[in-house]
Amino acid sequence: MTILATAPPSLQIGRIPLAVPVVLAPMAGITNTAFRRLCREFGAGLYVSEMITSRALVERTEGSMRLIKHHESETTRSIQLYGVDPKTVAEAVTMLVAEDRADHIDLNFGCPVPKVTRKGGGAALPWKLDLFRDIVARAVKAAGDLPLTVKMRKGIDSDHLTYLEAGRIAEDAGVASIALHARTASEFYSGHADWAAIATLKQVVTSVPVLGNGDIWSGEDAIRMVEETGCDGVVVGRGCLGRPWLFGDLAAAFEGKTDIAQPSLGTVAATLRRHTELLVEFFDGDEDRACRDIRKHVAWYFKGYPVGGDLRASLATVQSLQQMDDLLGTLDGEQPYPGEAAEGPRGRAGTPKRPSLPDGWLLSRELADAHRAELAEAELSNSGG
Structure with a gap:
């Protein structure tokens, strides 16, 4: 592992300082309060809730109200919202702020699940630049002083990339940071993340932190991503499944140490x-x-x-x-500890496939009236992407 020659980089997301530039990626059915607390027992970072649908939160469904709960030990309460309607997303953000239920809000634009993209949601949504701009701008305004961030993918597929335009729009709207999962929706979690795209986004977005996501399986991977891309921090998802001690490894790596957990x-x-x-x-x-x-x-x-x-x-x-x-x-x-056998990729990678999209979705970068009804059906609780 490369040893950092200088002090470990700190990360500032709005008014939130992070001594270790590490964020737990929202994962549906995984990153509930229990798992977040467990991970925090091993290392520092920003631990984000599993994805919560804006519509369900505004309607105060039992499930959504449970998911926004934080334990008293969670001193930075971070919630990820998913939504497709600017008004509803803004209402959800307003509710969280007014009722003091969060210290940080993240917006999800990375979900690759077909039943979401088929309706124009998730990773498909930034293709519609006007809709993306409206959602982010309204959410930032509703958040006020609360840091609001964005997590997204490279785009729909290699022929329909969205991350650079979306990055510029989000930066101009006033987000506190931007996280990029360096895969397209069509790739799901297969193959290797395109870290070069993170480096490109970092060159385009210069006024707020850019975080890299994809294929962080060890502390060594995190250091390598920062060195190769210039990103300001890393977002860790599948790498910590069954390995909450990975956050200790990440903290050690950013302190220039080579020690890793080797649990019996x-x-x-x-x-x-x-x-x-x-x-x-x-x-x-x-x-x-x-x-x-x-x-x-x-x-x-x-x-x-x-x-x-x-x-x-x-x-x-x-x-x-x-x-x-x-x-x-x-x-x-x-x-x-069995060594390499216990390390490396985990979780379902899926296989590359043609993304499911609304009919005619790719014909224009602007939202057509015909697609608005389909979008209303896109707010389902699925993986954060």
């Missing part, structure tokens, strides 16, 4: 147990719901470790903390 199997099991406990608290004591939620994390936690298929299957259907304790108790906690 016992430490991994204890972290899984801790994660589940935090989920029980998040779900207001509902142990059954917490156990159902933790199941998707099991394979990520034990990636590369000598845990048999039967035990993995049992943990992936666990129904109570006691059952989890009984299963984890059968592990040999002294088993050492």
Whole structure:
């Protein structure tokens, strides 16, 4: 790993100072309060909520109100909003500010999920420059002194890139920072992120921080991205799945240290147990719901470790903390860190595919009346992208 020759770079997002230039990427069904708290126990950074639909928040649905809750230990409350209607997005931002429910708001323009892009939302939306400009401008105005940021993708596909125009528009609108996932919607999470695009955006956007997202699996990757692109910080998504200690590695890397966490199997099991406990608290004591939620994390936690298929299957259907304790108790906690087998890519990458878009979406960069009705159906709760 390259050792930083100078002090670690700090990051200022509006009025929020970050000693370590690291942001947890919003991930639907993952970055709830429980996971954010767990990650913060390992390292510093800005920990963003999972994506929350603006319409649902304005309507105060039970699910959206739960998702905007923060634990008292979360001293910087960061919420990501997704929306397609400028008025609704502004109303959601106004609500968060007026009721003092956030210290930072991020807008999602990166979701590649077909049922969102098919309606013109997510990564498809910045193609319509007037709509993108209106949403961001109204949200910034509604946020007032609260830092409002944007996260986006390169564009729809290699022939329909949007990130440079969107970056200029967002900067001119007054956002506090811009994060770029260096893939197009058509790439989903496949292949390798195009870090060169991050460098290009950094050259275009000069007055606010530019953050890079994509293929950060280690502290070494984060340092390399900063050195190669000149970006002001990194956004980490899939790399921390089942590895909350990655945030400790990232903090160490930005301090010029080469140390990395090498948890034994016992430490991994204890972290899984801790994660589940935090989920029980998040779900207001509902142990059954917490156990159902933790199941998707099991394979990520034990990636590369000598845990048999039967035990993995049992943990992936666990129904109570006691059952989890009984299963984890059968592990040999002294088993050492397996090295590379536990590192690297995790999570679903998907395969490149032609993006699903509204009919005629690509014919103009301006929003047509015919597409407004489809956009109204695009506000679904899906991955942040």
